Amino acid sequence: MRDHLKKYLLMAIVTLFVIIVINNVLGDPVGTSVTSNSSSGRSDTPVNRADEGGQIVTMLLSATQQNYAWKAYVGNISGGLTLDDANEWTIYDWTLSSYTGEIFASRAGSGIAWGSINCSNASRMATENTALNMGSTDIDNINNTFGETSHANFVVAGRTMTGCPSEAMYVNDSSQVMGANALFQEIILHDGTNTVFTSVLEENLVGYDNSSQFDFQMIVPEDDTGGVTTTYYFYAELDS
Amino acid sequence: MKQLEKRLMILLVLVTISALVISSVIGAPAGTGTITPTSSSRMTDPANGQLTAEAGNVTNFDVSSIRNTNYWAGFYGDVTGTITLETSGGATFYNWSDASPTGEIYASRDNSVTWGSIACASGANVAAEEGTLNILPTASDSMNATFYRVGNHSQFDVGTESFTEDECDYRTNAFDSSGAQIVNWDQILLYEGSHLVYSTIINQDTSGFDGSNYDFELLVATNTTIQTYYFYVEIV
Numbered sequence: 270m271r272d273h274l275k276k277y278l279l280m281a282i283v284t285l286f287v288i289i290v291i292n293n294v295l296g297d298p299v300g301t302s303v304t305s306n307s308s309s310g311r312s313d314t315p316v317n318r319a320d321e322g323g324q325i326v327t328m329l330l331s332a333t334q335q336n337y338a339w340k341a342y343v344g345n346i347s348g349g350l351t352l353d354d355a356n357e358w359t360i361y362d363w364t365l366s367s368y369t370g371e372i373f374a375s376r377a378g379s380g381i382a383w384g385s386i387n388c389s390n391a392s393r394m395a396t397e398n399t400a401l402n403m404g405s406t407d408i409d410n411i412n413n414t415f416g417e418t419s420h421a422n423f424v425v426a427g428r429t430m431t432g433c434p435s436e437a438m439y440v441n442d443s444s445q446v447m448g449a450n451a452l453f454q455e456i457i458l459h460d461g462t463n464t465v466f467t468s469v470l471e472e473n474l475v476g477y478d479n480s481s482q483f484d485f486q487m488i489v490p491e492d493d494t495g496g497v498t499t500t501y502y503f504y505a506e507l508d509s
Numbered sequence: 510m511k512q513l514e515k516r517l518m519i520l521l522v523l524v525t526i527s528a529l530v531i532s533s534v535i536g537a538p539a540g541t542g543t544i545t546p547t548s549s550s551r552m553t554d555p556a557n558g559q560l561t562a563e564a565g566n567v568t569n570f571d572v573s574s575i576r577n578t579n580y581w582a583g584f585y586g587d588v589t590g591t592i593t594l595e596t597s598g599g600a601t602f603y604n605w606s607d608a609s610p611t612g613e614i615y616a617s618r619d620n621s622v623t624w625g626s627i628a629c630a631s632g633a634n635v636a637a638e639e640g641t642l643n644i645l646p647t648a649s650d651s652m653n654a655t656f657y658r659v660g661n662h663s664q665f666d667v668g669t670e671s672f673t674e675d676e677c678d679y680r681t682n683a684f685d686s687s688g689a690q691i692v693n694w695d696q697i698l699l700y701e702g703s704h705l706v707y708s709t710i711i712n713q714d715t716s717g718f719d720g721s722n723y724d725f726e727l728l729v730a731t732n733t734t735i736q737t738y739y740f741y742v743e744i745v
Contacts, residue, residue, distance in 0.1 A: 336564075336565060337564040337565040338564065339564070339565075340563065340564050340565060340566050340567070340568065341566070341567040341568065342567075342568050342569075342570065343567060343568070343569050344569050344570045344571050344572060345571050345572070346571070346572040346573070346574060347571070347572070347573050347574075348572075348573065348574040348575060348576070349574075349575050350575075350576060350577070350578040350649060350650045351575055351576070351577060351578065352577070352578050352581050352582070352583050352728075353551065353577070354550045354551065354719065355550035355551065356550075356719065358686070358718050358719035358720075359684055359688065359718060360583040360585065360683050360684055360717075360718040360726060360728070361581065361583065361655075361681075361683055361684055361718075361728055362684070362689075363578065363649050363650040363654065363655065364649065365649045366649050366654075367649070368649070372572060477567075481569075484572075485572075491564035491565075492564075498563060498564070503572065505572055505574040507574050507576060
C-alpha cells in the first residue's frame with residue numbers, strides 16, 4: 270500500500286513538474302497588461318487549479334501567447350492638399366473630404382526608391398526575415414504571415430500593384446478571408462533595397478477591437494532577439 | 510482754302526487713328542508683352558514620421574499628411590502698365606506710364622482669346638476643362654471643389670463686358686499670409702467660346718500669401734504634364 274501511495278505521489282509530482290515546464294517553454298505568461306502611452310499588449314492571467322494529493326490529472330493545455338516578433342500600428346489619418354512655395358507659404362489649400370491611399374512603414378528612414386517600388390517576393394521576404402532574426406521555418410515569419418496574393422489592386426507612385434504578398438488584418442476580433450474586398454489589407458512591397466509594409470487605407474471602419482474606428486491597421490515585424498526595438502518610418506500616399 | 514482743307518483732313522485722320530487705337534486698348538485685354546519670372550518653387554514633400562514601439566504592442570497613432578496638389582499652379586507678382594496711343598505699326602504718338610495699375614490679369618491656354626465672347630464659365634465649361642486636364646471631378650481639389658461659389662468677387666470689366674459682384678458662380682479667393690480670406694485676390698473663371706480664361710482682379714501692392722506685397726495672385730488648373738498658359742492684362 271505504501272509503495273502504491275509512493276508511486277501515486279511520484280506521478281502527481283511528475284505531472285505537476287511537466288505542467289510547470291510546459292508553461293515556461295511556451296513563453297512566460299504575463300500577469301499584468303503592458304501599456305505605454307497608447308500601446309498595449311496582451312494581458313494574461315495564469316490558469317490555476319487545486320487538486321487533492323494522489324490525483325492524476327490529465328489536462329489539455331491551450332496556450333495563447335503574445336507574439337513578440339510582431340507589433341501593430343492602428344490609427345486614423347487626416348490630410349490636405351496644398352499649393353506652397355519652397356518656404357511653405359500657402360497660396361491655396363484644400364481639405365480632403367474623403368480619401369484613398371496607403372500608409373507605408375519601413376525600417377528605411379530615407380532613400381526609398383519609390384519609382385522602383387514593386388511587389389516583394391519570397392527571396393526578399395526571406396532576406397528581411399534574416400535581418401530581423403526570424404527563422405526560415407518560424408510559423409510567424411514574414412513569408413508565412415503574408416502568404417496570400419489576392420489583394421485589391423492599388424497604385425503607388427504611379428505603378429499598379431497586383432498579386433503581391435499580402436494579408437488582411439482582423440476585424441471585430443476575427444480573421445478575414447483575404448481577397449480583393451477584404452478590409453484593412455496589408456501588402457509587402459520592395460524598392461530593390463528596402464522592404465516596405467503597406468496598409469491600404471479604409472475610412473473610419475470598425476477595426477480589430479469591435480469598437481474603435483480606424484483608417485488603417487498594420488503589423489510590422491520586430492527583431493526576434495529579445496530586448497531589441499526596431500524603429501519604423503512612416504510614409505503616406507493620399508489620393509485626392 | 511485748299512491748305513485749310515488739307516490741314517483739317519490730316520487732323521481728321523489723326524483723330525480717327527487715335528480713336529481706333531484707344532478703342533483697341535479699352536475694348537479688349539492685351540497680351541502682357543514682357544513677363545519676367547523671378548522665381549518658381551514648390552513645397553518639399555514632408556519628412557516621414559517615425560515610431561518605436563515595443564514588440565507585441567498594438568500602438569494607436571494618428572497620421573496627418575499634407576501633399577502638393579497635382580492639379581493647380583499659382584502665379585503671383587507685380588504689374589506695371591503703359592497706356593499708349595500708337596499706330597498698328599507700333600509708332601507711339603503718346604503714352605502714359607502707370608506704375609500702379611488696376612484692372613485684371615487673365616491666363617488661358619488659348620493664345621487668341623475672343624474677348625467679345627467672354628462670359629462667366631458654366632458648369633459644362635468647367636466639366637469640359639476637367640475632362641481635358643484629367644482632373645477627377647470627385648477629387649478634393651477638383652475645379653468644382655475649388656471654385657464653385659467658394660469665395661466672392663468684386664465688380665469688374667473685361668473690355669466692354671461688365672460683371673457685377675458675385676455674378677460668376679465659379680469664383681474663389683487666393684490666400685494671404687493669414688490663410689483663406691475673401692477680401693482680396695479674387696479668382697474668377699470665365700469662358701470665351703472655346704477655352705476657359707482664369708482671371709484675377711489686380712490688388713495693387715497688397716499683402717500676399719507669403720506676407721510680401723504683390724499686385725496679383727492667380728490660380729490656374731494643370732496636371733502632371735506641363736501646360737502652356739498665355740497671359741493677358743487689362744489696365745483701367
